[in-house]
Amino acid sequence: MEILQFFFCILLVSHVILQVDGKxxxxxxxxxxxSKHDEEVATGEEKLYRELLHSYNKNVRPVLDPKxxxxxxxxxxxxxxxxxxxxxxxxxTLLWMRKEWYDPFLTWNEAEYPDIRHFxxxxxxxxxxxxxxxxxxxxxxxxxxxxFGKSEGLEVLPSGKVNHWTPLLLTSxxxxxxxxFPFDVQSCPIVLSPWIxxxxxxxxFPSENVAEIGEFEWDxxxxxxxxxFKAQKTEILYANxxxxxxxxxxxxxxxxxxxxxxxxxxxxxxxxxxxxxxxxIPPQGGDRINLLLTTFLSIVVFVLVVLEIxxxxxxxxxxxSKFLLEAMLMNILQIFYCTIVCGLNSMDQIRLRPxxxxxxxxxxxxxxxxxxxxxRSNRAASKQEKTNTSNLEEKPDNETExxxxxxxxxxxxxxxxxxxxxxxxxxxxxxxxxKEWRIVFKAVDIMLFILTFLGLTGYFLGxxxxxxx
Numbered sequence: 003m004e005i006l007q008f009f010f011c012i013l014l015v016s017h018v019i020l021q022v023d024g025k026x027x028x029x030x031x032x033x034x035x036x037s038k039h040d041e042e043v044a045t046g047e048e049k050l051y052r053e054l055l056h057s058y059n060k061n062v063r064p065v066l067d068p069k070x071x072x073x074x075x076x077x078x079x080x081x082x083x084x085x086x087x088x089x090x091x092x093x094x095t096l097l098w099m100r101k102e103w104y105d106p107f108l109t110w111n112e113a114e115y116p117d118i119r120h121f122x123x124x125x126x127x128x129x130x131x132x133x134x135x136x137x138x139x140x141x142x143x144x145x146x147x148x149x150f151g152k153s154e155g156l157e158v159l160p161s162g163k164v165n166h167w168t169p170l171l172l173t174s175x176x177x178x179x180x181x182x183f184p185f186d187v188q189s190c191p192i193v194l195s196p197w198i199x200x201x202x203x204x205x206x207f208p209s210e211n212v213a214e215i216g217e218f219e220w221d222x223x224x225x226x227x228x229x230x231f232k233a234q235k236t237e238i239l240y241a242n243x244x245x246x247x248x249x250x251x252x253x254x255x256x257x258x259x260x261x262x263x264x265x266x267x268x269x270x271x272x273x274x275x276x277x278x279x280x281x282x283i284p285p286q287g288g289d290r291i292n293l294l295l296t297t298f299l300s301i302v303v304f305v306l307v308v309l310e311i312x313x314x315x316x317x318x319x320x321x322x323s324k325f326l327l328e329a330m331l332m333n334i335l336q337i338f339y340c341t342i343v344c345g346l347n348s349m350d351q352i353r354l355r356p357x358x359x360x361x362x363x364x365x366x367x368x369x370x371x372x373x374x375x376x377x378r379s380n381r382a383a384s385k386q387e388k389t390n391t392s393n394l395e396e397k398p399d400n401e402t403e404x405x406x407x408x409x410x411x412x413x414x415x416x417x418x419x420x421x422x423x424x425x426x427x428x429x430x431x432x433x434x435x436x437k438e439w440r441i442v443f444k445a446v447d448i449m450l451f452i453l454t455f456l457g458l459t460g461y462f463l464g465x466x467x468x469x470x471x
Contacts, residue, residue: 046115046117046118047118047121050110050115050118050121051121051123053110054107054108054110054121054123054158055123055127055128058107058108058127058128060126060127060128060129061129062129063129063199063203063204064103064104064105064106064107064108064129065106066106069202071201071202071203071204071205072103072131072199072203072204072205073103073104073205073207074101074102074103074131074133074204074205074206074207075101075102075103075207075208075209076099076100076101076102076133076194076206076207076208076209076249077099077100077102077208077209078097078098078099078100078192078194078233078251079097079098079099079100080095080096080097080228080231080253081095081096081097081098081169082095082096083095083096083226083228083255084096084171086176086188086190086225086226086255088178088180088311088312088313089310089311089312089313089314090313091175091176091177091178091313092139092173092174092175092176093173093174093175093176093190093253094171094172094173095171095172095174095192095253096169096170096171096172097169097170097172097192098167098168098169098170099133099167099168099170100165100166100167100168100209101130101131101133101164101165101166101168102163102164102165102166102209103131103163103164104161104162104163104164105128105129105158105162105163105164106162107162108123108128108158108162108164109160109161109162110160111160112160115160118160119159119160120157120158120159120160121157121158121159122155122156122157122158123155123156123158124154124155124156125154125155125156125166128156128164130156130166131196131199131204132196132197132198132199133194133195133196133197133206134194134195134196134197135172135174135192135193135194136193136194136195136248137174137175137191137192137193138172138173138174138175139173139174139175154166154167154168172192174190174191174192176188176190176191178313179318180312180313180318180320181318181319181320181321182320182321182469183257183262183308183311183312183320183321183322183323184257184259184262184263184266184267184321184322185257185259185321185469186256186257186320187229187254187255187256187257188226188254188255188256188257189252189253189254189255190252190253190255191250191251191252191253192250192251192252192253193248193249193250193251194206194248194249194250194251195238195246195247195248195249196246196247200244200245200246201237201245201246201247204247205247206235206247206248206249207235208233208235208249224258225257225258225261226255226256226257226258227255227256227257227258228253228254228255229254229255229256230252230253230254231251231252231253231254232251232252233249233250233251233252234249234250234252235247235248235249235250236248236249236250259469262322263466266304266307266308266322267322267325267462267465269304270301270304270325270326270329271458271459271462273297273300273301273329274297274301274329274332274333274458275455275458275459276293276297277293277294277297277332277333277336278451278454278455278458279293279451280293280294280336280340281447281448281450281451281454282447282451285340285343285344285347285443285447286344286347287344288344290340290343290344291337291340291341291344294333294336294337294340295337297333298330298333298334298337301326301329301330301333302330304326305323305326305330308320308322308323308326321465321469325461325465328461329458332454339450343443343447346439346440346443347440347443361438361441361442363445365441365445
């Protein structure tokens with residue numbers, strides 16, 4: 003009896019649960035109209051998807067006639083320049099590539115599906131052109147996978163037109179022309195062509211705006227200015243049997259040279275001007291040589307900086323490297339000259355006499371700009387030199403002074419003779435030669451300072467006027 007009562011209770015509870023669940027299903031949701039519309043749209047897209055891909059073969063070209071070639075229109079938009087590696091001659095860009103072609107097997111009647119104006123299909127489910135960048139750097143398989151777009155969606159229109167947008171982060175080879183660095187202009191190609199299909203199976207046609215520069219809020223490049231971005235279609239013959247259509251996209255870039263002018267060219271010019279001050283330092287001692295060696299090592303540092311930028315296989319010498327080499331050559335010549343001058347100024351006697359015309363020219367130059375180029379010590383030395391010269395003019399060469407004096411009545415004569423011997427005259431002449439050589443070197447120092455300063459300044463300003471704008 004108790005068992006029957008327990009069984010009856012179980013039946014009663016299950017009946018109550020079924021009644022409650024049935025009422026819940028009967029109550030319609032508040033947004034039943036919207037859900038019904040979404041269900042109809044979803045059903046229409048699913049029906050269209052099944053209709054389009056029911057018997058579709060993605061491994062066959064979408065043409066009705068096997069002799070017909072698939073025509074693909076290509077548009078490439080330059081979104082951003084990520085990096086340009088001059089050392090390895092590579093260009094990294096962010097590109098948006100658009101491919102358009104007609105697929106007769108993906109058409110539908112708009113009247114049957116009035117709410118579906120375009121349909122999105124995954125790229126790996128239909129046929130797509132196998133376009134490839136031929137001058138790509140890095141892993142070719144991964145880049146090819148990006149171009150094939152196996153994970154992107156395609157937009158299909160009722161007429162069968164297929165639009166495929168593909169964002170690409172591409173690193174391509176860009177031969178660098180560094181002759182005018184840092185005022186250089188680079189032309190970087192992007193070569194796009196089919197990998198398997200020749201022009202009898204697939205033809206590339208540049209669209210109306212085949213190469214575009216994206217207009218975005220961010221700066222396209224911080225180091226370069228995009229001067230031009232254009233494309234040209236060509237045909238390439240491989241193995242003398244098959245021709246392939248090819249589109250060459252050319253990006254023309256001009257370097258923003260202000261950074262290099264302020265941080266490389268201008269400091270190198272100032273260091274070269276500092277090296278010119280060696281002509282102002284007195285030649286006694288080694289101060290001139292120390293200054294020149296310091297400036298030489300500073301220029302070597304700039305040479306190492308340029309070597310980090312210029313490609314190793316570059317056959318041409320950049321403009322900035324020419325400026326550095328000329329500065330180094332001038333610095334080496336200055337070191338040789340100052341070494342000779344310091345050695346001659348440390349000598350007390352010189353047998354070789356400078357030409358009279360050189361001495362006259364040196365005295366004229368030093369007298370004209372003595373107030374600006376000569377120190378007080380040099381003025382005192384010139385005055386002493388004039389005094390010694392006048393004394394020598396009063397006493398002819400090989401002059402002998404003899405003094406006689408009678409000392410006693412016996413006829414003994416005490417002869418006190420002061421004789422300038424030939425050796426003494428030769429010593430005085432050599433000292434005079436040293437002074438004249440110093441005057442000549444002083445005038446040469448002034449002339450070299452002026453010429454070097456004007457030459458460096460003119461060369462520096464000429465570079466800025468010719469190339470910087």
